[in-house]
Every structure is written in structure tokens, then in C-alpha cells.
Amino acid sequence: MSDFTPVIELLSKKNDFLITAHVNPDGDAVGSLLGLGLLLRSIGKEVVLALAQPVPSTYLFLPGSNQVCLPQDLPREAYEVGVVLDCSELERAGEALQKTLKNCRFLVNIDHHLSNKQFGDLNLVDSEAAATGEIICELAEKMGVKISPEVATNLYTALVTDTGSFQFANTTPRCHYTAARLLEYGAKRQQIREFLYEQRSLRSLRLLEKALGTLCLNSSGRIAWMKVRKEFFLETGAGLEDCEGFIEYPKSLAGVELGVLFKEIEHGEVKVGFRSKNLLDVSKLAALFGGGGHERAAGCVLKGELDKVEKLVIAAAEEFLARFEGRNQ
Structure with a gap:
């Protein structure tokens, strides 16, 4: 079982965050990024969200997607805490963001890949989690932070996409239980289904x-x-x-x-x-x-x-x- 305590203490004490995920972002990367970003902002933290490429059009319906910036649009070159999501290694964040992340005083690595290289100052890596979004949900619950419908929608999208709509081998009882809680928190399941599976161009x-x-x-x-x-x-x-x-x-x-x-x-x-x-x-x-x-x-x-x-x-x-x-x- 992963130890959430060091990450919880850091997120609670610090106020200045840069959060990112991997290049060519998928649903887990985008959903986890937005979910954690909105969550930290809800408790008064200053958060900048960034990706190496624009949010894919498939995920533009997600709450907060219009708040993600590109590396060249970052307001600053250094932040107190850099959080890297769904990346097995720092290089997966992209060359431009790597430079900024290395300027951060603390680097937090949150991921579910078995091949993760433990590159952070703090590493919250759980290879048994179905998606990074599942880890973010558990992190929020352990922090005692209320999960809003907007956060739940993002994290449910992360879970749905990384499990292939709960069809892949990583679909576990724990994963279904997490999904059920996210629905209770107000995740917009019908909207997610429509935009993910009924809006192909x-x-x-x-x-x-x-x-x-x-x-x-x-x-x-x-x-x-x-x-x-x-x-x-x-x-x-x-x-x-x-x-x-x-x-x-x-x-x-x-x-x-x-x-x-x-x-x-x-x-x-x-x-x-x-x-x-x-x-x-x-x-x-x-x-x-x-x-x-x-x-x-x-x-x-x-x-x-x-x-x-x-x-x-x-x-x-x-x-x-x-x-x-x-x-x-």
C-alpha cells in the first residue's frame, strides 16, 4: 500500500504549485491534471496547470480544460512544488516543461505505471491502481478535501478512459468502488459518455x-x-x-x-x-x-x-x- 502521508503533508503546507502530465495526453493524464488542480484551488492553493501540447479536443468538455497553458505561456520559470502526473519518467513531461520542473524546490511524482522510475523528491506510485485518477481520488479523501462534481467528473473520466470503459484487465473491485464514489460525488456520467463515445469527428x-x-x-x-x-x-x-x-x-x-x-x-x-x-x-x-x-x-x-x-x-x-x-x- 502506498504511503500518502508525505505527499499530503507537502500539499497541505505549500501554496505554489505547477502541475503537469505526459506528452500526447490521454484521458487519465488530462482528467488527473484537472482533478488535482481544481482540488488544490478549492482549498486556496495557487496552481498553474500546463501540458506540452494543447488539451485534445475530446477532453475540452472537462471542467477546467480552458485553464491549461502551454510551456511558452507559463507565467514564471520556477515554482515551489512541481507535481508530475501519470509519467513513468520525468522525460515524459516533455523537454520544455522538464526545465521548469527542475527549477521547482520540490518535485512530486504521482503515477500508476509499474515501470515508474521514482524520479521525484516524493513518489506516490501505486502500480495496482487502475489509473492515476484513482490515486488522486484516494489522495483527496485522505486529505479530507471535499470532492466537487467538477473534480469528480475529471477523475471519473480518467478512470473510464484508462480502463477502456471498465473492460481492460486493470478493472478491479477497487476501481469499481472508486467509480461508485465518484458518481456519488456528482461525476456527470451521461455527459462523459456522450463526449467520449458519441462525438467522434x-x-x-x-x-x-x-x-x-x-x-x-x-x-x-x-x-x-x-x-x-x-x-x-x-x-x-x-x-x-x-x-x-x-x-x-x-x-x-x-x-x-x-x-x-x-x-x-x-x-x-x-x-x-x-x-x-x-x-x-x-x-x-x-x-x-x-x-x-x-x-x-x-x-x-x-x-x-x-x-x-x-x-x-x-x-x-x-x-x-x-x-x-x-x-x-
């Missing part, structure tokens, strides 16, 4: 159409993958945020254990996502390429041409799966 569906055309299955039928090429983004007007959920399509194929999604991003880099159904610990697969994550969901970023990265990663994935299945025959 046409460009996102056009992008999915192109990505599905790249769907591949290896010879054993155990690994499936898709590619999102850079030109797909240009042709559809879509962005990285429009790829949300794409990886579930290769994973959903009958007989497949491992689903992989390749996304060609800027500067000659490819973002690779891994999802397993029941057996593989994909955090170990991602670690082979300098990445990390969770047992059933992980990822990495590789430099190189998309097709070369694809061959490299699929070859490693096939070897990884073969070793696993060989040991368990």
Missing part, C-alpha cells in the same frame, strides 16, 4: 478507414497490427488525438493475443502501442525498445522509417510471443 472516422486498410495478421494468427501513416493525417486533416481507440481493432480479432498500432509522428519517429488480451506482459516487450507501461497496455517511441520500424517490432513481438508460449506449453 468525421476526420477521425476517415482516418480509421485508412488505418483499417493496413490491417495485417502474422502467419500464426496471434499478432495483428495497423499503421497510421503521416500522409493519412494530412489527407484527412486528423491529428494524433483522433487515433484514440484504434489499437482495439487489431486486438479484437479472433485468435489474436497481441494487437499493435504504429503511428508515424513528427521528426522521423514512430509511436508504437501494444495491447494484449490475456497472456503477454507487454510492458516487457515495450521495454525492449526503451518504452514501458502496464501488463496489458504499453508503448514506446522509435526513430526511423515506419516500414523499417514495423519489421523490427513485429519480428521482436513474434520472438517474444514464441518464447512465452514455449515456456507455457
